[in-house]
């Protein structure tokens with residue numbers, strides 16, 4: 457009985473961690489996929505991304521849902537968006553967003 461409860465709790469924790477994304481994996485993905493165009497603290501072709509979570513840009517606020525849409529197709533967030541990158545893998549999007557969220561402010 458107790459063991460079943462523990463198992464269920466462990467399972468739920470796994471599911472939550474998974475759906476919330478994994479910042480460690482996100483960091484690796486970010487370094488592979490994003491740093492060609494983005495620095496954390498310096499603008500390259502795209503803007504610096506530290507603190508982008510919660511940032512307001514025009515009428516858009518970059519929260520979990522907006523960032524997820526942005527990474528799947530930026531033009532669904534801003535029709536005029538000019539970012540030549542799409543990430544179709546939802547788990548990878550969640551990992552990268554978890555990483556962006558986890559960055560301490562500078």
Ligand code: HEC
Nearest residue numbers: 489490492493501502503508513536537538539540541552
């Ligand atoms: C080919 C270059 C390129 C790549 C690769 C790229 N971006 Fe971008 N990104 C841009 C450009 C350019 C903009 C500015 C677009 C605009 O405002 O129209 C942008 C904008 C953004 C914004 C909006 C920031 C703001 O303040 O408005 C976010 C968030 C973002 N990128 C995240 C990412 C992430 C995360 C990755 C990697 C998964 C990534 N980008 C990969 C070029 C790129």
